Amino acid sequence: MPKELIKLRVKEKSSSGEPAQKIINKFIETCLAMDCSQFEPMIDENQYFDELDKYRFLASLKQQFDWAVARGANNMRMEIGKCEMCVVGHATYEFYGGKSKPEFAYIINTTKRGIQDIFLCNGSSGWSN
Template sequence: MELIKLKVREHNSKGFNSTFITDKFIEACTKLDASIFESLIDEDQYFEEKNKYEFLSFLKAQFDNAKKIGLDKTIVGYGTCGMCEIGCRTHEFFGADGKMRFAYLIRSKDGEVKDIFNCNASSGWFK
């Protein structure tokens, strides 16, 4: 199980921009298009020893896998993390068949996005 964390640009992560970042990330996941979110990641930011482009490559691979099975979009729902951040809300992304394809936890504190990471223990995996 691989945990991939994303830290966003600090000047983009506060206030109104916090909501914007969250909305754009969710839009990228629902439209299966990593380019929607790319410009919000700092060039020299690392997440779990992965740089911006390695993270985007991972995200794109998730999206490509969804497309290979015939999805052109996903539907967002909510769950809770059962491992790393027990009880925290996750964003779960489902196909039209109701099967979950991937999930992310968006961690915010005091109105600021702190990080975003793939959640392999979101409650939707166990339904």
Template sequence: MQRVRQQQERAELLREKFIEACENLNARIIEPHLEEEDVFMGLDKYRFLAFIQKHFEQAKKANRGKLVMVKKYCGACHPNNSTMEFYFRTKEPIDYKIMPYSKELVEYRKHPKPVFAFAIIKDTPEQFDVDFCQGSWGFQAGGRFKDRYELRLKIYGEAD
């Protein structure tokens, strides 16, 4: 019973530290919590850390600060799996455009794209594992207007 509880606590800790590492673009946050024999994304500990750090370094080049995680789903590479999409949290200016036929000036924002996304492969109380995802909801051009509106609220901080 205690072993199960320890596994649950460790899986929860890994989930939290992984999200924190991604939001802060720093693989060193999760590194002390990984055991030598751990396998993430089919990679051993050090290859996994190198893989995510490479993506973090690419994101840092944009120099736009911390990221915010949004849970969505994959529509291509991991069909119907939940995903964790990471977006830059920003206060971008509001854009306006004239609607055809009505000549009405409306506020709009383009569909934001995630910096990167991870599909959640295992998310049980005892295990947590992810895989890199390039078919996540945010990479798609469409999506329902309500979903895009909720996403913008979270990214642009208007709901805070």
């Protein structure tokens, strides 16, 4: 069964400057704490999403956290990796839970204008090391 690529898309007015940095920082904090409730207040359906409602994105994020916990993840830490599959060479945020391989990784796709989207990376370099 093919996996669905889950993307969070942000609207232009919230994708740059200070609002963008707050979104990035809170997303990283959320992944480190493995607690979707920290990121949920940052998301406003009418303001942040074009193609995916916030509840589907939060559900997919929680699923990643639940799988990591089931595998024994604790004391999460983040490292920067690189995508080796879909967006080759793009920086990834890899989240480790005490093992040598990441539990999950995300791409926060940014341009000079700000955040374009946030999505799960299934081919981050941490899995091949």
